[in-house]
Amino acid sequence: MRVRLFAAALAASAALSCGAANATDLEVTHWWTSGGEAAAVAEFAKAFDATGNHWVDGAIAGAGDTARPIMISRITGGDPMGATQFNHGRQAEELVESGLMRDLTDVATKEKWKDVIRPASLLDECTVDGKVYCIPVNIHSWQWLWLSNKAFEKAGVAVPTNWDEFVAAAPALEKAGIIPLAVGKESWQTSGAFNVLIPAIxxxxxYLKVYKDKDATVAAGPEIAKVFKAADDARKMSAKSNVQSWNQATNLVIxxxxxxxxxxxxxxxxxxVAGQVAGKDYTCLPGLGVNALISTGGDSFYFPKLKDPEKSKAQEVLASVMLSPATQVAFNLKKGSVPVRGDVDLAAANDCMKKGLEILDKGNTIPETNQLMTEDSNTQINDLFAEFFATPSMTPEDAQKRYVDIIASAQ
Structure with a gap:
């Protein structure tokens, strides 16, 4: 496996060197600004710069909800970047339909993306009317509960193995002066937590009936009522989590x-980045320890149409770099995500990544909500859960009624 990886990396480097003759600067916009994210994106930049081109970093502070409107405004306003991040799914759908994104079919065919990208659904989501418009670079799953072994040791209780045990341990944590559940104030964090609770509970x-089929009757039913009860538990457990960003919340666990x-x-x-070791300093529970699923979300890069032929050539080089075996391994090991290539060596993966790979290999996966619903529908859900977590007087029953209305009109 290591020999194949090395050979593939050499072949990719040889192919990419052909594009270095007309080396140029290429601005790449993304929202990867935390410590771990910055370390990961630096691997993309290093690999692209090695071709003789130059990665111009266009990082936008804040999460995707902040960055995407800026990116879209630039593209529609005639000031496109060389490449830009979106999540897997439908976030760039209207840009593609408007003819603003570059067709990558020739590159995808030449480099046989269809043969190496897995699951195949990721490339399918980049494909419109038979043409490929983006390159998936990783598989990120929302379906995890991260636990501080130190916190539970201080509280004098065993590290939980599932969500119910975690909820039961909350009083002991609070007695020890520890916040049971860390949640930032950004709306996508609260809705994301709810969407993890659905398949777990x-x-x-x-989950698929609600988000794929848009079945409002199921959304109004007793199973989702149980999920809202769990969301209420999460709301109470996170009441003292006074941080804004997701990585600040992660630091509370660290x-x-x-x-x-x-x-x-x-x-x-x-x-x-904090030097912590999976299984020793922290514990990870896929599917909240209840239902071992992972979602096939993650990140893709789109390439807006450019008038400059040299920059257009550099776009092709960057696309090749991002999917090359060596870069896939280097980037994803630092990002905490799983490579989209199924032919790379991940012997260096930690315990948590190995758990994710095992689940992926078994096919126990679900699509992300971004892959199933429009940005408008997801924004409505984000807004609902931001209000729910910030408003203790809103009952789970009232929140579920509003949720049902959103699902009923969702696209």
Missing amino acids: AGKDI TGAAGGQIMGDWAQGEFQ
């Missing part, structure tokens, strides 16, 4: 100030 089929956090596997990058 209600199951995969219910320092032992909080017992746990529901967050995607990008949190691993923060644990890694």
Whole structure:
């Protein structure tokens, strides 16, 4: 496996060197600004710069909810960047339909993306009317509960193995002066936690009926009512979590100030930067320890149409770099995500990443809400849960009624 990886990397480097003759600067916009994220994106920049081109970093502070409107405004306003990040799914759908994104089919065909990208659905989501418009670079799953072993030791209780045990341990954590659940104030964090609770508590089929089929009757049913009860528990457990960003919430877990956090596997990058070891300093529970699923969310890069032929050529080089075997391994090990290539060596993966790989290999996956619903529908859900977590007087029953209305009109 290592020999194949090395040979593939050499072949990719040889192919990329052909593009260095007309080396140029290329601005790449993204929202990767935390410590772990910055370390990961630096691997992309290093690999691209090695071709003789130059990565111009266009990092936008804040999460995707902050960055995407800025990116979209630039593209539609005639000031496109060379490449830009979006999540897997439908976030760039209107830009593609408006003819503002570059067709990458020739590159995808030449480099046989269809043969190496897995699951195949990721490339399918980049494909419109038979043409490829983006390159998936990782698989990120939301379906994790991250626990501080130090916090539970201080509280005198065993590290939980599932969500129910975690909820039961909350009083002991609070007595020890520890916040049970760390949640930042950004709306996507609270809605993300709820969307993790659905497949864990209600199951995969219910999750798909609500978000894929847009079944409002199921959304109004008893299984989702159980999820809202769990969300109410999460709200109470996170009441003293007075931080804004997701990585600040992760830091509460890293320092032992909080017992746990529901967050995607990008949190691993923060644990890694802090020098913490999976299984020793922190514990990870896929599917909240209840239902071992992972979601196939993550990040893709789109390439806006440019008038400059040299920059257009550099776009092709960057696309090749991002999917090359060596870069896939280097980037994803630091990002905490799983490579989209199924032919790379991940012997260096930590315990948590190995858990994710095992689940992926078994096919126990679900699509992210970004992959199933429009940005407008997801924004409505974000707004609902931001209000729910910030308003203790809003009952789970009232929140569920509003949720049902959103699902009923969702696209």
